[in-house]
Amino acid sequence: MGMVEGKVCLVTGGASNPGLGHAIAHKLASEGAIVIVTDVDGEGAALTAAEIVAAGGRAQAWEQDVTDEAAWDATIERIGSEHGRLDVLVNNAGIAILKPLPELTLADFNRQMLVNMTSVFLGTQKAVAIMRETGAKGSIVNMSSVAALVGVPACSAYSAAKAGVLGFTKTIAGETAADGIRCNTIHPGLIDTNMQRQSKVDNPDEDVKLNSAIPLGYVGRPQSIADAALFLASDLSSYMTGAQLVVDGGLINQ
């Protein structure tokens, strides 16, 4: 029996490969979950679900823009009508607008907050509602970053959004604990995904500096974040809520 056997799990931003949502969706499915993969890239999400099904897992996918409240309503409603409940939400979808302060426009800042933080508010609110309605002792896993915990050059807007996710999650953990609903954050360091590969191109000097500062000596693999998400999704973490799980090869432990 898998660690999340039969749990209905929604993973946002699951199209990108290599990507964290993609790895998390695969991991949860391999441990028995029924996984719903969504992404603004609907075709990519469908591909992830098809890979899972081909490997013997249970998955379905559709397009969802996490900044769109109506799309959240439609997603949660569909999960409710097709599966009767939602056990786990992984708010993973995100973008990285990395610019030094003078170059950062208001439009950049607002977009960064909308995709990485407002989306987490929307998803969490809708997930908590269905979990309460159905009595599910659910787990909400919000993807933050080490950038929420330490300063990283060119990351001001990104850090603000990820620190917002952290504070938001801690407060919601307190509000939902009496329902048995848990909310925790994951704080990845440098993980080899399409996002990280792009930031290497945009900020090559910073990338070299950060890479050489990882005490464990290598850039992380999406699998390590998927393992952390599985732990927080599963009953192994049943006594954890409002916690921040740093998975960074020791990057900020100095």
Ligand SMILES: NC(=O)c1ccc[n+]([C@@H]2O[C@H](COP(=O)([O-])OP(=O)(O)OC[C@H]3O[C@@H](n4cnc5c(N)ncnc54)[C@H](O)[C@@H]3O)[C@@H](O)[C@H]2O)c1
């Ligand atoms: N890779 C890292 O080193 C790292 C470190 C810390 C935190 N993170 C966070 O982890 C999460 C996943 O990052 P990743 O590295 O896999 O990135 P990625 O770019 O590889 O994948 C992100 C996915 O989110 C989707 N997405 C973007 N905007 C969306 C929207 N509006 N609606 C729905 N989907 C949308 C993209 O289409 C893509 O499939 C992000 O929240 C990111 O900020 C990543």
